[in-house]
Amino acid sequence: MEWLTIASDLIHTTIVFATALIFAAIGGLYSERSGVVNIALEGMMTVGAFTGAAIAYFAGNVAGMGNGAPWLGFLAAVVAGALFALPHAFASVTFNADQVVSGVGLNFLATGLTLYLAKLIFSGSAQTPTLQRGFSEWAIPYLADIPYLGNALFRAYPTSFVAFLAVTLTAYIVYRTPFGLRLYAVGEHPRAADTAGISVYGMRYVAVMLSGALAAAGGATIALTTTNNFSHNTISGQGYIALAALIFGKWRPFQAMLAALFFGIASAMKSVFQVYGLTQFVPVDFIYMFPYLLTILVLAGFVGRAISPAALGTPYEKGQR
Amino acid sequence: GNAANEGAGNTGPADQVTDGTDDGRPERTVEISVAMVTDVGGVNDNSFNQSAWEGLQQFAEEHGGKVDYLQSQNDADYVPNLNQFVKSGRDLTWGIGYMMSDAIRQVANQNPESKLGIVDDVVDAPNVVSVTFKENDGGFLVGVVAGMMTKTNKIGFVGGSEIPVITRFEAGFKAGIEAANPDAQLIVNYTGAFDAPDQGKAAASTIYNSGADIIFHAAGSTGDGVFGQAKELRNAGRDVWVIGVDKDQAQTFGNDITLTSMIKRVDVAVRTISEEVMRDEFKGGEVVTLGLKENGVGLPEHNPNLPQEVLDKVEEFKQRIIDGELTVPENP
Amino acid sequence: MMVDARPTAVQMKEITKRFPGIVANDAINLEVRKGEIHALLGENGAGKSTLMNILFGLYQPDEGEVWIHGKPVSISDPGHAIALGIGMIHQHFMLVEPFTVTQNIVLGLEPRRGWEVNLGLAAQQVGELSGKYGLKVDPHARVRDISVGMQQRVEILKTLYRGADILIFDEPTAVLTPQEIDELLKMMRRLAQEGKTILLITHKLREIMAVADRVTVIRRGKVVETLETAKTTPDELAAKMVGRQVRFEVVKKPARAETPVLEVKHVTASDERGVRILNQLSFEVRAGEILGIAGVEGNGQREIIEVITGLRRAESGEIRLGGQQMHGLSPRAIAEAGVGYIPEDRQKRGLILDFSVADNLVLKQYFQPAFQRFGFLKHAVIREHARQLIEDYDVRTPSEETKARALSGGNQQKAVIARELHSGPPLLIATQPTRGLDVGAIEFIHNRILEQRDQGKAVLLYSLELEEIMRLSDRIAVIYEGRIVGVVRPDDIDEREIGLMMSGHTRAEAEWEMEKMEAEKGGESHGQ
Amino acid sequence: MANKQENRMPKTFRRISALFKEGTWLPVIAVLLGLASGALIMLLGSYNPLTAYQSLLTRSFGDMYNFGEMIRQVTPLIFTGLAVAFAFRTGLFNIGAEGQFIIGAMAGIYVGVFWHLPWGLHAVAAVAAGALAGGIWGGIAGYLKAARGVHEVISTIMLNWIALYLVNYLTKRFMLEPGQMRSRTAQESAWLSADWLSGLFEHARIHFGILIGLGCAVVFYIVLLQTKLGFELRAVGLNPHASEYAGIKVKQSMIAAMFGSGMFAGLGGAAEMLGVYHYLSVEAAFRGYGFLGLAVALIGRNTALGTVLSAFLLGALTYGAPGMKFGAGVPEELIDIVIAMVIFFVAAAGIITAMLRLLSGRRRKKEAA
């Protein structure tokens, strides 16, 4: 009995935490499949979180808009993310900058810009006020009432459902559509794609902006569901985790999602273990550590030589011989 | 530095942001200046830091004078930020929070002529006033409330990190529950951070799901997550409550989910000490401990959610503690 | 042939293209008629690829204009070129390895079903196309698994699928076996008869004489002349290309075959995937001889050399150098034991392009007492050593501190040769030593290799260019599926016969096959 | 043939581009552009950039105290910067300086607390322990890459988190100061700070770590460019294939490279703790020196001198930032924007060189005419 409750609760919380990672990992998938390393997921999530929180605040707290407020914030975040990704594409696609370096730059820009704006807008405080209207969980009729299972799977934030949708859609796009085929080609052998009449730069810009949009959606998810505000540590490294999830998932949509869920368990276990008094067996620090440790072990074990897109990280110069 | 000093006074959004003196009242001849340094939390954490900052702002409202704050990026910033104010000749500089005590001690020793204050910890230096609170006493009272109000006999406590200040909350809360309702069970959860609402939310979610109906949080803005979760469950039709901390958090999160709050009058403390400085009555080396008697801790005046008999019970225990008949443990 | 009657398909007028520090194309004029096979001939870096890359929209010319079918066009990118009916088969194939043949061919022009790529239909179209032009490919095979020859057919199909009627071939034969080359040349003629216009870049005069109607010679970015192949000779072309007379036949004293230096006995090895790649392979190289290894790419020649040089572990068998057991030693130990090694890809394996020439020249010696003491490098000595080699081997570089990257291909190769030969190792292993170089550089390098032999050193030569092997080797070991299927002498066997052995036939079978083919061909001549 | 190249270029452009090849001016220009963009953003926020930058400088250089504190801020950046740069020069991207820093800090404090050694020697031992620990932590990532093909970017990110929590645990479990969330204080014999030194700087927490840092920069230079080891490390970094063919043990040298990189970071961690705090506090989040180290190395073009200079630059900027808030009300986060812009301009050198080429392009036309 007790254990069922724990399990059901663990799953539920896992999904809550994993959602943002799923968004970001899927975002990273687009840009990395096109051959552009995206270590900037962190920054893109940050921008998404800020935009989402800020817009939702003005819509909800100020304009007194109803349940639409978080949705408005969410959409705004998606747009902002796509735009914020542009410098990365500009530097690393157009100007052949080292993609990791430009990614690092973008991450600095994100922290700086969001907190600067936050202080500018919210009278000097490094965070947005707490939202009156965040997302609240959806319960799927009937299913949600199934004991344990209902709470575990069918009671979740709308964003979680959107995330799963995004994964499925991405899988379809990547594996079935011409866009997917070309995306893959551009990431594997840009010159071949170019000579086949595909615009490598075009594809990479689109891919990077898509990744910005999705990563931002992830950031917004956190701000609008779990923290209900934006502050300096709303994202705190989750972009990097999403990147790990992507690689962990071998640049494949569903595997990446599973990896993200796996990381979600980590954060979930933290509280679940404490509340159910399991920390007397495992020090809480080890629970925090666990997923990262396991990732390394797994990568070192068999996923180690997961073949990344061949051209990943190498800028494409038309003129090059 | 001097330039910084001039800069501090001059125009620009700086003053709108942090000064109390933005209403056109006639300037005092000798303007008193008080400043505070916060940890990474910042002055909008809905609780501790915010309360302190409000104290300073009220002070500026009433007496004019210039108030200012710096938010630290990390613990390396504490000392230089404090020094920034001390060296620019602030009449009094506050370190808000337990984390600051080492820094305060250092700055105090190095600048004997300066006046400093620390909240939540004791720094014995001739030029430092230390303000501590009897969180355990206050915690006891809300513990009584929780013990009497719970319908499920399961109650939660969400703490920031496991430091003496916070464990005093827990200890008092625990004792209070036992005193009022021996068969109620307490679930304790430390999130390890004062600025992680998502962790607070996860903790709350788990605690409520395990059957608790009241959670008392002492975790700064991490507690926001507890309120967030309670709001949601309430929307989902569950009868759950939160007991706020530091301020009357009903004002922020509404009476519908805020059962009551364990108020910790950081604002009052900060204001009164600042006033002492203004009247040149600063007693360096003094340790001010604020408990129930001094109204340093306690419940808000208005408790729309609490039935009279609960309030009476609380009042009764309060008296017994003040009269010393009952001593509340400091450690859980 | 009544060439003149045919209308102009491609016209490039006063094309100039500059790269940092060099004018790759200098006011080039080129005019190609519809349905003709037009060859471009020139040294490395003459500007052939550049010119064609301009025609295909990969580069933009700095000056000049391009006319297609009598209309002026500005070709902004390959997509545009394709739209104009231009297709290019590149020096290095433009194929996405993990994709199937079909996916590669339809990429960018995918037939659709609703939102999706209609792979079924695509495969069907590919099938038809390959049928129509007799280009045998398996539509569903993954490109990474198919032979080089088939990969090239895929490249051609790619262009045809896009409806190209102007086809550019950039050094298409460099990687092919003689048989595949014949196939390809036949195919070109067929396409030409179909009315397709073909531009062919190659360094091989024989091929030009075989298929081209006309040839344009380019030197240092300028057009020297356009000639009718019918009215010229290989020697004339070579002279025009280099600007001086070149003699093709290297003078070769008969080898004084002596005691074996390298003995390879029953070596067996498998690759990463556990597939058997070397199978009881045995041969020996004697002092004072050049042993050539002939074989179709991927039959184990690369692997056996990796085994000899210690880069790969063999499961069984022995390797002896001057009688000493070498098996299992580290690459460095083996090199120190007296093995010079010219790796096949100078830019990837031979040099560290971002190191100075000087550092590259000590890459295999920096650890020797001469160049370091107590782990500290003696930079002065290293530079001096470099200046010496640069002079001895005529490496054209501004200074020994210049980065290897800035050197031209030929000079990069010279640097590698200098490093590997100056210490006079008893065994020299040369893999593809002249790949992508022009006759001038080739001449230089070939002479150096022969020099070694004549000094009584043993040389193991591996090249995909059969011509080169025939020309240099004293004995030729033909390798097939990880075994030596026969050892022959160049002077008593003909290229295409070796070609057959390379595809698994024993010598006897090979001769029989040859007769059969001659019979089939009957009168059809190859124009040489 | 490179000389042939030169002749084709107009003198002026040749000079400029020569400078770029050295990579000397690029960062300088980038920094100026970065500050300019910062100013622009301040104007948009209706702040006064001049006052802001002035009060930034005042906070960093205004008086001995702040100068000393600024140096204190610079010190760890030198170490983490060198760590990142060292890895970079050997073809590895070490995002793990943060974790190596933490591990080093722990090792240093551990020795400082539990060992008993005479003055000075104790400090040396503690710092050495930090270096070793950091090196091992980095070496793990090196091993994972060399032997198991795990990309170092991922493994180091993971190792950062592991380090954070592992050190928190060890601190709480073995070194906790009763009633505090920090370790016990290290014995004075292990301190890197000295009263007389801070005395010179009005009690600023400047400490001998800065000297160690500068020493490390020299070591960095010598090892990388003057020694056989460095030759191998760089060779592998630039072209592992060619290195393997040349008989260099690629895997070992990858591990060695990450070990060396980690040593710098670990050294920094130990120095920071023994010089500034003398204890190790339980942290809920990263201190961020490792990540700043990325910026330092990138802006410093991964050279020893460059790294030191850019450590001073970023140290001055980040330490001075609160001054902008204090003096002109400008949010200190603005400085992150400036840093970001600088990184962009350095990374996409193309942007700058493109501008210059345009200029010189016109000039070429003129000369032609």
Ligand SMILES: Nc1ncnc2c1ncn2[C@@H]1O[C@H](COP(=O)(O)OP(=O)(O)OP(=O)(O)O)[C@@H](O)[C@H]1O
């Ligand atoms: N992208 C480039 N950047 C700089 N220089 C280039 C570039 N492409 C070609 N070059 C130079 O332009 C000249 C012409 O090169 P190109 O490749 O056209 O010669 P090629 O005739 O095709 O030589 P090869 O026979 O070796 O293929 C060479 O000197 C080459 O180094």
Ligand SMILES: Nc1ncnc2c1ncn2[C@@H]1O[C@H](COP(=O)(O)OP(=O)(O)OP(=O)(O)O)[C@@H](O)[C@H]1O
């Ligand atoms: N990728 C490149 N980027 C810039 N310049 C290049 C590049 N590759 C080659 N070059 C320049 O182009 C010139 C010719 O290069 P290439 O490799 O074609 O030499 P080459 O003409 O083949 O001479 P060789 O016959 O000696 O090989 C070289 O001098 C080199 O400086």
Ligand SMILES: [Mg+2]
């Ligand atoms: Mg060439």
Ligand SMILES: [Mg+2]
């Ligand atoms: Mg070419």
